[in-house]
Amino acid sequence: MNEEFINKWKSQVKKGTLSFIVLNVLKGNEYYGYELIENIKQKTAIEIAEGTIYPLMNRLKKEKLVDSKWVEQETGIPRKYYVLTEIGEETLKSMQKYWDELEGLIKKIKK
Amino acid sequence: MNEEFINKWKSQVKKGTLSFIVLNVLKGNEYYGYELIENIKQKTAIEIAEGTIYPLMNRLKKEKLVDSKWVEQETGIPRKYYVLTEIGEETLKSMQKYWDELEGLIKKIKK
DNA sequence: CATAGTACATTGTTATACTATGTATTTTAT
DNA sequence: ATAAAATACATAGTATAACAATGTACTATG
Numbered sequence: 001m002n003e004e005f006i007n008k009w010k011s012q013v014k015k016g017t018l019s020f021i022v023l024n025v026l027k028g029n030e031y032y033g034y035e036l037i038e039n040i041k042q043k044t045a046i047e048i049a050e051g052t053i054y055p056l057m058n059r060l061k062k063e064k065l066v067d068s069k070w071v072e073q074e075t076g077i078p079r080k081y082y083v084l085t086e087i088g089e090e091t092l093k094s095m096q097k098y099w100d101e102l103e104g105l106i107k108k109i110k111k
Numbered sequence: 112m113n114e115e116f117i118n119k120w121k122s123q124v125k126k127g128t129l130s131f132i133v134l135n136v137l138k139g140n141e142y143y144g145y146e147l148i149e150n151i152k153q154k155t156a157i158e159i160a161e162g163t164i165y166p167l168m169n170r171l172k173k174e175k176l177v178d179s180k181w182v183e184q185e186t187g188i189p190r191k192y193y194v195l196t197e198i199g200e201e202t203l204k205s206m207q208k209y210w211d212e213l214e215g216l217i218k219k220i221k222k
Numbered sequence: 223c224a225t226a227g228t229a230c231a232t233t234g235t236t237a238t239a240c241t242a243t244g245t246a247t248t249t250t251a252t
Numbered sequence: 253a254t255a256a257a258a259t260a261c262a263t264a265g266t267a268t269a270a271c272a273a274t275g276t277a278c279t280a281t282g
Contacts, residue, residue, distance in 0.1 A: 002174070002198060002205075006206065011240075012127035013128065014239065015237085016123040016238095017124065034259060043220055044216040044220060049241075050262085051263080052240060055239090059238085076246095077261065087113060096221070102128065106128070106135070109132065110207070119237070122237080123270085126238090144231095145229050146229095161230080162232080162273080162274095165229095165230070165232085166231090166270090167269080186278085225280100225282085226282100227278100227279080228277100231274100231276085232275080233273085234274105237268100239266105240265100246260085246261085248259070249256100250257075251256075252256095
């Protein structure tokens with residue numbers, strides 16, 4: 001059918017929700033980039049490309065919503081762990097509020 | 112606070128949801144562009160710029176999700192009314208399904 | 223008669239997900 | 253042993269879509 005339109009649309013919806021999802025997942029937890037991808041994929045079946053997560057995390061860090069620290073591994077490549085900052089938590093609250101509103105609005109126009 | 116980040120984010124969230132909202136509103140009704148803006152604003156408090164709705168409707172028409180017809184007015188500028196096509200209705204169903212899933216997923220990671 | 227509102231439309235800008243590509247290490251399969 | 257897959261980071265380029273700005277044209281109102 002209109003497979004392609006739908007796929008583009010899904011990608012667009014992701015654009016907005018991704019940062020929201022990532023911040024949500026980071027709330028109360030520390031994850032590194034690759035782990036975030038796996039974790040979100042497992043929890044939500046949403047697949048995030050690596051070329052998406054790393055620029056996204058850099059953006060979130062520049063905006064001071066997350067902080068990061070390198071952690072050396074006994075074996076393998078060091079991992080960059082991300083933590084929510086206070087600003088990040090506050091921002092997440094605002095986003096949550098908007099999301100809940102949006103959810104309600106869409107529910108309303110659907111019937 | 113982080114007003115600007117939040118605003119940008121809201122704009123991004125809109126990117127995906129707008130076409131979904133418009134198709135939903137058009138289900139069972141005929142509206143012209145300007146009316147859509149007013150109607151959605153009134154129902155959802157979401158403000159859509161004119162520079163957003165007209166290109167959007169053209170896109171939806173090109174994708175054959177909506178059809179349009181000019182209706183002359185006794186007074187004033189003629190109005191271009193939009194109607195959902197069959198493809199549009201089917202596409203809307205797929206979108207609805209994805210949206211419901213997404214809603215559930217986000218609910219899940221929030222706790 | 224100027225301003226606000228109605229109604230269409232286009233151009234240029236900006237933000238961001240994704241593809242492709244690259245580096246480097248470790249684990250698993252043949 | 254060695255090739256392939258998985259882990260872990262990163263960047264450059266592309267495509268999409270909302271929005272601001274701008275323009276046209278008509279109508280209603282103060």
